[in-house]
Amino acid sequence: MKFLVEINVMPLKALLDPQGKAVNATLHGIGYKEVANVRIGKHINLEIEAPSREVAMEKVTEICSKVLSNPVMEGYDFKLTEVTD
Amino acid sequence: MKFLVEINVMPLKALLDPQGKAVNATLHGIGYKEVANVRIGKHINLEIEAPSREVAMEKVTEICSKVLSNPVMEGYDFKLTEVTD
Numbered sequence: 001m002k003f004l005v006e007i008n009v010m011p012l013k014a015l016l017d018p019q020g021k022a023v024n025a026t027l028h029g030i031g032y033k034e035v036a037n038v039r040i041g042k043h044i045n046l047e048i049e050a051p052s053r054e055v056a057m058e059k060v061t062e063i064c065s066k067v068l069s070n071p072v073m074e075g076y077d078f079k080l081t082e083v084t085d
Numbered sequence: 086m087k088f089l090v091e092i093n094v095m096p097l098k099a100l101l102d103p104q105g106k107a108v109n110a111t112l113h114g115i116g117y118k119e120v121a122n123v124r125i126g127k128h129i130n131l132e133i134e135a136p137s138r139e140v141a142m143e144k145v146t147e148i149c150s151k152v153l154s155n156p157v158m159e160g161y162d163f164k165l166t167e168v169t170d
Contacts, residue, residue, distance in 0.1 A: 027152065034144065036132045036134075039129070040129050042128060043125070044124070044126075045095070046120050046122060046123040068108070
């Protein structure tokens with residue numbers, strides 16, 4: 001089975017997000033005063049082959065926590081969609 | 086009305102994505118051979134005040150195309166959720 005995985009890695013809520021703050025300030029500066037609380041993280045798409053959805057979930061969780069995110073500063077969530085081709 | 090907006094900005098499909106390629110190679114190198122087609126972009130969350138969903142959509146489209154993405158290299162999509170508080 002093949003799955004398309006969409007992963008979001010975001011800075012933890014408790015931490016400042018300087019990149020988000022900068023974009024927030026820029027948007028205010030050019031007139032978009034109605035915008036607030038900008039936070040910027042990573043969006044990662046990948047495909048994974050696995051014998052079942054459970055195995056795929058396990059692998060992706062492992063990859064997210066070991067490789068794609070820094071648990072000191074970031075949290076992640078992901079969504080699996082089966083690909084039929 | 087207040088909306089939570091989740092935006093994904095991704096490198097266009099037609100373009101190489103060196104960051105994604107590097108992560109793909111790293112994952113293969115440490116034993117995750119079942120992973121393919123890694124692509125990495127940005128995930129941006131923000132809040133926006135607007136009189137209606139339509140106005141919010143319009144504003145966000147403007148912000149995405151003018152500020153948050155580079156149309157030469159990146160595409161975007163977003164999702165609006167009304168926040169009731």
